[in-house]
Amino acid sequence: MAYEYGPLPRPLEETLAALQEGLMREYRAEYLPAHRRSPRRSRRLRRIRGWIRETGHLVVQIGRVAQQTLPRIEQDTGHTFRGPDGLARILMDPSTKRLFRGIVAGFPEETLPIRAMDLVLLGNFSDDARVLGLIGDVTLRLKVLSGLHVRGDDIAPLCDRWGLHESRIGLRCSRRQAGGTSAREKETLAWAVLGLIYIEGGTDALGRAAPLLACGREG
Numbered sequence: 001m002a003y004e005y006g007p008l009p010r011p012l013e014e015t016l017a018a019l020q021e022g023l024m025r026e027y028r029a030e031y032l033p034a035h036r037r038s039p040r041r042s043r044r045l046r047r048i049r050g051w052i053r054e055t056g057h058l059v060v061q062i063g064r065v066a067q068q069t070l071p072r073i074e075q076d077t078g079h080t081f082r083g084p085d086g087l088a089r090i091l092m093d094p095s096t097k098r099l100f101r102g103i104v105a106g107f108p109e110e111t112l113p114i115r116a117m118d119l120v121l122l123g124n125f126s127d128d129a130r131v132l133g134l135i136g137d138v139t140l141r142l143k144v145l146s147g148l149h150v151r152g153d154d155i156a157p158l159c160d161r162w163g164l165h166e167s168r169i170g171l172r173c174s175r176r177q178a179g180g181t182s183a184r185e186k187e188t189l190a191w192a193v194l195g196l197i198y199i200e201g202g203t204d205a206l207g208r209a210a211p212l213l214a215c216g217r218e219g
Helices: 012-030 039-077 085-090 094-107 118-142 152-162 183-218
Strands: none
Touching: 012 039, 012 085, 039 085, 039 152, 039 183, 085 118, 085 152, 085 183, 094 118, 094 152, 118 183, 152 183
């Protein structure tokens, strides 16, 4: 599953666990007792602690997606995903860019907790929803529904049905209310899931999911 930026060399949860472990290692290497720290060192340690905490939150959120959101979609669509990483990438919130870019900028390359390229990839994954959303939209219209018009109120209810917004993975997601989600964002997330189904299962798999669009018309 390359999408726009390519795959990680190992599973997403494993990559984030390695990142968290590497950050803790760097924290221990830089730690000094409070009475020996300069203000700059204290700020540095606080920043690393924040990265450790935020990475841990992402691991928990991804685990919840794998245990709750993914099975819900599989049961609804009849498509068995290759693993949780594709859906997790779709649900990566743009706020994750700040975390991963901050870590890249916060260490010399030779002391980064994981490879610089992996951190760059992690920071770009929040673009996958847009890319896969376009794939899902175009493919469904042209290859499955033979050009029939699909309205926004046909597709957006799938976001609510599958709890996609509530499953977003990111630094602000636990504090965001679903009621503040724009219809366009809901459409993008739902289209992206359909795009992922097409990438993994082809036109037949996408066609089996197409009847779910009726839930929007039925209310």
